Amino acid sequence: MSVAEQMVRDERATTEEALAVFDAAEPVETEFMIGTWRGAELQTGHPMDGMLVASRWWGKQFVDGETVHPLLFPTADGRALWALDPKRLPVSVLLNAPLPSLENRSLGGLVNAARPLLQTKKPKTSSAATQTVRKEHVVIADIADLLAHVARLREGRERIIIGVVGEPGSGKSTVSKALIDRLDAAAVIVPMDGFHLANNELQRLGRADRKGAIDTFDAHGYVNLVQRLRARAESVVYAPDYVRDIEEAIAGAIAIPSDMPVIITEGNYLLARDEPWSGLRELVDELWYLDTPADVRLERLIKRHIRFGKTPEQARRWALGPDETNARFIRGTREAADQTIDVLAFSRSL
Incomplete structure (x- = not known):
């Protein structure tokens, strides 16, 4: 486990350790950073530790x-995000005032109450320095x-x-x-x-021979469902x-009551950058990527x-054809994940 992974797992580091990891990070292109990113707080011994959480x-x-x-910050109903202007925060007061312990406290209601005073629509920080930023992944290998x-x-x-993403045969459902x-x-699982799309519709569109590709799903319908789950208005x-068994979707098969506390939604394309898939980033709390060796995936897929119902030859041809084409696309989105799960090590911990 790298120093960065250890820091993120423990949610704690010294200032020197955090700066050293930042300085050692490889650069990325600015285009990679464009979008909305989920954050996490590291405890560094600063007087304002715990304030972000x-x-x-x-x-x-x-x-x-x-x-x-x-x-x-999320709005009070959790349906959207709003941007706070850091210039409007009384930082000097917060640094010098005797703050009570923030452990297990929630200031979210107070922040939202002050939203009219704190909100901004104008970005307040330059991202010119993002050429020196790299997103660090936590690799989780144990169920505990x-x-x-x-x-x-x-x-x-x-x-x-939580969104769970992986290539075909990576073990998302497992x-x-x-x-x-x-x-x-x-908790409940909601599969992408x-x-x-129904088989007869795929035939009509001429896409039946590559079922499972990104354009063989009702993407807008899926994102709309996640919006409803986020809103909890029903x-x-x-x-x-x-x-x-029938290779078809069945409507209305999974009931999710408004008081369901944990939802796991799993599928191939939750990290895709194109619309409407990209809208999922603001609707879920985290997106996880499953890292599974290619030979293991291939064996699972063929079986x-x-x-x-496929013959061994048909199964191998499909796994190495449409499935592998989709896998390459999905691998290209893994860097945007919040966490990575080592599936083989994870399975051994069960």
């Missing part, structure tokens, strides 16, 4: 090569670590939504089920596969499921295709 700070938004919103991470995510939140089976709270939301 207590205030429900969400993350940052990189608008273009010159401008950034560094302080994004994952459960502890989810517990931290749930602090101060009535509902969390990891998701292992997690909810061990959580100390009610429920938004497969007493129950019904989601579709995908039944492999799955055979189990559901």
Whole structure:
């Protein structure tokens, strides 16, 4: 485990350690940083340690090569994000005033109450320095670590939504089920596969021979469902499921009541940068990427295709053809994930 991974896992570091990791990070192109990024706080011994977590700070938004919103917060209803102007914060007062312990405290309500005074629509930070920034991934390899991470995510939140992303055969359903089976709270899995276009529609569109590609899903329908789950405005939301025995989606198969505290939504394209997929970033609390060796994935895929009716030759041809084409696309989105799960090590910890 690298120093950076250890720091993020422990949520603690000295100022010197944090600066050393930053200075050692490889540069990335500015274009990579454009978008909305989920943030996390490291305890460094600063007088304001805990302030970001207590205030429900969400993350940052990189608008273009010159401008950034560094302080994004969720609205009171959790449906959207708003940007706080750091110049309007009484930092000197906060630094010098005797603050009570922020452990287990929530200042989110206070921040939202002061929103009319603090909100800005003008980015307040230059992102010219993003050429020296690299996004560090935490690699989780143990179910106990994952459960502890989810517990931290749930602090101060009535509902969390976690997206699980992986290439075909990476183990998305297996990891998701292992997690909810061990959580100390009610949870439900909402699969993106429920938004497969019907087989007759794929035939009409001429896409049946590459079912599973990004344009063979009802992307807008899926994102709209996640919006409804985030809003919690309905007493129950019904989601579709995908039944492999018939290779079709079934509407209204999964009931998600408004008081469901944990939702795991898993699929291939949750990290895709194109619209409407990119809108998922602001709707979920975190996005996880499953890292599975290619030979393991391929073996799983071939066995799955055979189990559901393909001959061994057909199964291998599909796994190395459409499945692998989709896998290459998905691999290209992994750097935007919040966490990475080492699936083989994770499986051994179960």
